[in-house]
Amino acid sequence: MPSKCPNCGKQTLYHNEGVSKKTGEPYANNKCSACKFIEWEDLRSKTSSQPQNSPSNASLPQNGAVILLDEIKALNTRFDAMAEFLAKMDKKINELIDLAKG
DSSP states (O other): OOOOOOTTTEEEEEEEEEEEETTOEEEEEETTTOOOOEEEEOTTSSSSOTEEEEOGGGSSSSTTHHHHHHHHHHHHHHHHHHHHHHHHHHHHHHHHHHHHHH
């Protein structure tokens, strides 16, 4: 809900609810367009709208999002190393081409 900024008193804008990619926690916030102050809402205590017969989040590992995040970070590290290797190979190939032209 829009409210007044506790810092400057201007109107804040409500940002839709979502789920953090980093933590997996639900979030929503009010952000002041004047001073950029962000007031976070705690949505963890809201009741779930899951049907009774659907699997609950309790059956999922608590650290599942953290595990996925760690895997993504590891993949990014490998991709960065691969990009660096390919850049070096490109440089070597261009040097060999220049040498061959001679």
